[in-house]
Amino acid sequence: QQQVKQSPQSLIVQKGGISIINCAYENTAFDYFPWYQQFPGKGPALLIAIRPDVSEKKEGRFTISFNKSAKQFSLHIMDSQPGDSATYFCAASIGTGNQFYFGTGTSLTVIP
Amino acid sequence: NAGVTQTPKFQVLKTGQSMTLQCAQDMNHEYMSWYRQDPGMGLRLIHYSVGAGITDQGEVPNGYNVSRSTTEDFPLRLLSAAPSQTSVYFCASSYSRTNKGEQYFGPGTRLTVT
Numbered sequence: 001q002q003q004v005k006q007s008p009q010s011l012i013v014q015k016g017g018i019s020i021i022n023c024a025y026e027n028t029a030f031d032y033f034p035w036y037q038q039f040p041g042k043g044p045a046l047l048i049a050i051r052p053d054v055s056e057k058k059e060g061r062f063t064i065s066f067n068k069s070a071k072q073f074s075l076h077i078m079d080s081q082p083g084d085s086a087t088y089f090c091a092a093s094i095g096t097g098n099q100f101y102f103g104t105g106t107s108l109t110v111i112p
Numbered sequence: 113n114a115g116v117t118q119t120p121k122f123q124v125l126k127t128g129q130s131m132t133l134q135c136a137q138d139m140n141h142e143y144m145s146w147y148r149q150d151p152g153m154g155l156r157l158i159h160y161s162v163g164a165g166i167t168d169q170g171e172v173p174n175g176y177n178v179s180r181s182t183t184e185d186f187p188l189r190l191l192s193a194a195p196s197q198t199s200v201y202f203c204a205s206s207y208s209r210t211n212k213g214e215q216y217f218g219p220g221t222r223l224t225v226t
Binding site: 002004006009041042043044045046089098099100101102103104105 | 116143145147152153154155156157160162168170171202204214215217218219220
């Protein structure tokens, strides 16, 4: 059973547009929610992360929105660029444990 | 720093063969882990270690063994390869078991089992 559900599976956005990727979870024990970016042939790299005591975190063009009551969080990429074309994974982990649970990934293509 | 290194980059095995995927990090990280990445499945945790001499199972441990004799190295052993183990394998490390988000991933090993 997928602990973290991610959508959409793929996304095509025009340059300058906003890319939005959504994730949902059931386990209320999760207390750390990172997003990873992966380019073809490379390992994932941490992009941005949030804890459930805040509703939003922004780093440059990347923003995480977190809705604790709905058990959902999303990644927004503002002013999307062709260089943002990659696969994005959301993840979640539990405070007392050492396991990460990843979403199934979203392949983002930004068209020039 | 080389970061997290993995060898080999590619490997083809026949069913029933055994092999070891190597992972090393030079960042003095306590926490190391192995994931497999399959299309439509995301990354799934196989085994992890919170320090030398300590290992534990993740989500999908069956068919894999690990050991952690040093801080730097965390090899993953396939005892008897099966076609279902065809995947891309990633090793990752982080500074502390509590610094969970800062995982650094290696470049991956693409394994095909025929």
